[in-house]
Amino acid sequence: EPEVTQTPSHQVTQMGQEVILRCVPISNHLYFYWYRQILGQKVEFLVSFYNNEISEKSEIFDDQFSVERPDGSNFTLKIRSTKLEDSAMYFCASRATSGRVTDTQYFGPGTRLTVL
Amino acid sequence: GEDVEQSLFLSVREGDSSVINCTYTDSSSTYLYWYKQEPGAGLQLLTYIFSNMDMKQDQRLTVLLNKKDKHLSLRIADTQTGDSAIYFCAEILSGGYNKLIFGAGTRLAVHP
Numbered sequence: 001e002p003e004v005t006q007t008p009s010h011q012v013t014q015m016g017q018e019v020i021l022r023c024v025p026i027s028n029h030l031y032f033y034w035y036r037q038i039l040g041q042k043v044e045f046l047v048s049f050y051n052n053e054i055s056e057k058s059e060i061f062d063d064q065f066s067v068e069r070p071d072g073s074n075f076t077l078k079i080r081s082t083k084l085e086d087s088a089m090y091f092c093a094s095r096a097t098s099g100r101v102t103d104t105q106y107f108g109p110g111t112r113l114t115v116l
Numbered sequence: 117g118e119d120v121e122q123s124l125f126l127s128v129r130e131g132d133s134s135v136i137n138c139t140y141t142d143s144s145s146t147y148l149y150w151y152k153q154e155p156g157a158g159l160q161l162l163t164y165i166f167s168n169m170d171m172k173q174d175q176r177l178t179v180l181l182n183k184k185d186k187h188l189s190l191r192i193a194d195t196q197t198g199d200s201a202i203y204f205c206a207e208i209l210s211g212g213y214n215k216l217i218f219g220a221g222t223r224l225a226v227h228p
Contacts, residue, residue: 004158033215042120043159043204043218056215091159095214105216107151107158 002026004108006092012114016081021111023075023092031095032075033105034067036060036088043091049075082115089113122205122219128226134192136222138205141186145207148181149216150190153202162190162203192224200226 005024013019025032034046047057049067066078075094079086089112093105119141128134140148145167151159165172165179165188172179178191192199202221208214 031214035216035218040220042220043206043216045215045217048215058215093159103214104161105214107160109156109158 002106004092004094004106006090006108006111008111009109010112010114012116013082015084015115019079019082019113021077021079021090021092021113023077023094023108024073025075025092025094026106027073029094029096029106031103032067032069033093033095034077035091035093035107037091037110038085038088046077046090079113082113084115087113087115120205120207120217120219122203122222124220125223126225128195128224130195130197130226130228132195134190134195134199134224134226136190136192136203136205136224138188138190138219139186140188140205140207140217142207142209142217143183143186144209145186147208148179148188149204149206149208150177150179151204151206151218153204153221155201159204195224195226197226197228200224 007022032049035043037043045058047061048055064080068076089110091110092108095105096103121139149164150162152162176193180189202223204221205219206216
C-alpha cells in the first residue's frame with residue numbers, strides 16, 4: 001500500500017538555525033498538509049498546499065515558516081530561524097484528487113524536531 | 117471557536133469493550149474522524165462518520181454521534197493488545213480546504 005514518508009525521523013538543532021523537514025507524499029495526490037504536535041498537546045494544522053501554492057494556513061504558520069514542492073515529489077517545510085517552542089512532532093499528510101471531503105488524508109510517521 | 121476535547125487515558129482488560137469519548141464545539145462540523153497512532157507510526161484513519169448520521173459500524177468498531185450534545189464516541193469490541201495506541205478524534209468543518217482539527221488523543225492501554 002502506498003504511504004507517506006518523512007525524513008529525518010528525528011532532527012536536533014540549535015536555536016536560530018534553519019531546518020528543512022522533508023516529506024514524500026503519495027504519488028498521485030495533489031493536496032498536501034503539514035501538522036504539528038507539541039508534546040502532550042493537540043495535533044495542530046499548520047498549512048495546506050494545492051496547485052503549487054498555499055491554500056490555507058494557521059496563525060502558527062508565520063513568516064518563519066515556508067513550504068515548497070521543489071521537484072514534483074518532495075514536499076518540504078522550512079523553518080528559517082528555529083525557536084525553542086518549535087520543538088514538536090511534525091506530520092505531513094497528503095490527500096487524493098477527487099476533492100471529496102471524505103478523501104482520506106494519509107499521514108506520514110512524523111519528524112520529531114528538538115530545538116536546543 | 118473550533119475545539120475538540122478527549123480524555124487522555126483509558127485502561128481496559130483484554131477482551132473487554134473500550135469506549136473512547138470526544139466532544140467538539142463547532143456545529144458546522146461535516147465529518148468526524150477517528151485516527152489511530154501506534155508507536156513510531158503516523159496517524160492511521162480508522163473510520164469516519166458524516167454529521168447527519170447517528171451511528172456507523174465497521175467490524176469491531178462502532179462510532180456513535182450525538183449531534184445535539186456534540187459528542188462522538190468510538191467503541192472497540194473485544195479489545196486486543198494490538199489495539200493499544202493513541203486514538204485521535206478529528207473534525208472537518210464546512211468550507212476551507214479540509215484541514216483536520218484534532219483532539220489531544222486518548223492513550224488506550226490494554227492489559228491481560
